[in-house]
Amino acid sequence: MTPRVLLRVLIIGALLWSECTHANEQPLEPEVLAFLQQQQQPLPFAVDFEQQRTIQGLPRALLSSGTLTVAADKVVWHTKEPLDQRLVITATGIQPDGEAAMRGSAVIAQLLLAVLQGDAEAIDKNFSVQLAADCLTLTPKLEQLQQFVQAIESCGNSSIERIQLIEQQGNRSSITFHYEAHNGVAAH
């Protein structure tokens, strides 16, 4: 083997290795990235929401509504009806107003932040992603989360219009967002 052939083999090998490494990482497809960019709102922003929670064993869905404030480092989940309740979601966990973070809530908090903030990098790291029509289906990669969450669906073209949290137990939370009331108003 001449040095030139050897060099060629080495270059091709290095390129193949590089391809393989990238293939293993499976970055988000351009369509998914574009979809996330379309959904993403300038931070911070606030939005009203309605939650319809279907729980196995209950004859009817539980309804609640309130306001969601999404910032770069946290999300404030303020439910106004039927019970007034304020949750602060940060990377370290979910914290009810005036209380310590809920035990073991850090992982789910980080995922909710990723979805609500449209953080493509975090979504890529934590979920397997499937795009169908105007909905993105996110399946958790983390085994400890897979035990509780089957998938998260994020729907809406120009913004997140509806999020659906599908639990392994068969429970389902459908959260619909209404941007009208806060249109053009940045949250503080």
Added chain:
Amino acid sequence: MWLRTKFAAWLSIAIVVLLAAGLFWLRLPAVSWQSSLLDTLPQEADPAQQVYMAHQQPNEQRFMLLFTVANDDFAAFATALRQELAELTSSEAEIQPLQQLDAQAIVSIYAEYAGQWASPSDLTTLRENPQQLIQYAQQRLQQPLPLWVDIQQDPLLLSQRLVEALPEPLPNFAAEGPLYVRHSATHTSIVVALQSKADTLSQEHSRTVVAHTEQLLSALTATAIPHEVIRSGLVFHTDAAATQAKYEMTWFGGLSLAFVLILLWWVFRSLLHLLYSLVVVSVSTLVGVTAVMWCFNSPHVLTLVFATTLIGLCIDYVFHASIGASHGKNNWQQVVPALLLGAATTIVGFLLLTLLSLPLLQQLGVFMAAALVSVTGLVLLIPALGLTKPTTLRWQRLHQKVARSYQHVAPRTGSIILVVLAITCSIAAWQTYRSDDAVQLLATSSESLLAQEQEMREQTQAFYDSEVILIKATSMNELYQRYARVHRRLVDWQQQGWLTSWQSWFDYVPTPQQQQQVSDALAQLWQQPAGQDYLAWLGIQPPQANLSSRQQLPKAHPLYENFFYTSADAKQPVVGVIRLRGSTTNNDFTQAIAALNGVELFSPLTQASEALGHYRSQLMQWMMALVILLFIVLSWRLPYSRRQQRYLASLHVSAIIITALSSALAIAALWQPLNAFHFVGAMLVIVLGIDYGIFCASRIPRAHALQAISISALTTMFAFGALSFSQTAAIASFGVTVLIGVAITAVLVPLLTPANSTHSV
């Protein structure tokens, strides 16, 4: 007469070897060798303690690393650490992150008991202010968080709340995959808990595990991210001890072996003597092991460790016999009775060990007795084998001079010296006697490792005291009731300051009494308007109480096997454990526990220390019995013509042994309190003293006897005396006792009057 031919002699040796080897292979499949330290405990050890100890999985190695990095470096360091951990776990050392509790298993057991289990604080709220729990449940239902309980069974979500309130495995550390992380204002602490399947007691396995771990640490150092690391775990201590022992073996062992070989060559100038010594040691070891295997179904490997140490004295018989044979037929005839008497006394002495209640000493007694029987037979073949080459002239002349110099001491003076020395040294030993059997004193870990261990304990609070509360009963139901009774007392004991905290089964699962109270309070709530309104809001009926599952023990709980132990033997008690932190060895605490039926405060370390103390005391009793036996046998069998001479000579031999033992132990006690290992060394001193005494009190010319005694004493002192410098306290204890004891015996035995002396004793 036929044995006098070399061929017949070698043939008889071959027959003995074949016979022993045949018996060895015949028995081998039926024998199960024990390696657990549990099997060395006194036979009357508490069955409940045995059940507990049997479940402590000594071969499962757990170890931890604690890293501290600046907050800004945390992300990069955690990524590097995760990568290195992935490589470590794929290595052949079978190192794996310590499995965190399987969340699925936890959830499924608490889901099964949904609506029946509640935390103690929720139980109080349920009884005093149930509206608060209703409000919490309503809030929880509108949070965007998964629910896993059956809401029809547990409308208040009590089980989910209980799981969220369970004690954390590493307090204040958050589990993040294989890492446990704790952030402070400036720094982040990361704990990595690992386990390996390597055998804790195997030096080779420990070395492999530590080497792979050190590779991980080197790779992290190479990242140039500033960090500090603390190591914790038995594996690091085992490896450090093994490295130290290897160093000592190389230097002390190598030097002493070189000295012994040079000495033997200088004295005998014969390769055949060296070869035959090797044959005798090998054959006697084979015979000893075979005898142990036939007498005990489950011999202990530690028996072999001690036996291979003591077997060295068999070579002394080769020295005595070959030097005796080298001085002609008449001299040989004087040597044989002394050999037989020495061997018989020592054999009976070792057989006395079988009367003690300690399995290790019983097995050692059988091993040594059988080995010495074979040695006696083998050394009697020495003239027939032609091992009659005399020692070098220089060696002979040296001992003639020594013998003559001792002749200047009048027999009466010698007698007085021996008796006075025995009395004086005994009093000195009595006065200076101090013993400490604490196993911790035998630890050989470096200061650095111990400091890291302490630091890890302070930082993580992941460790409990060695002391635990053991609860035993004849059935699981009885045990469960007793366990609950003890659990209820823990808060009182904490308030008394007898313990800081604990880990109890009922920290994870409500007691039967609490379950009943939860059931009663819920039944009451569903009758009240507040409860009925809540159920109506949900649109469900009041849940049905599940009485059958309440009466069952939740054996499927992932932590069940961490708290309850049963034995395959149905006659053994069932045992439960409560682990303690910051417990005090307070009399009041011990009494409070002892007042509870079937409950005790138990520490494996204390038990091991007590076992060592038991060994020490049994060995002391054995030595006293052996000295009395020696006096009786020698008074009967020493070759003096008059009975009074025999009594006096026996007294002198006993006095020499007592002097050697007392002074060796008294001097050794100046370094460190006496322990069982000093007395194992004393065993060697006493059996060598018996041989030296019998040979000096025989009709063998004194100079001839001294030649063999000198070789024996010098080789023993060098081989074992070198161990005095060992960093391992147990080995050093053994070495220093043998060094001093044998030296004193060798110096004093020439004061004995030989049986063929014309002088009066």
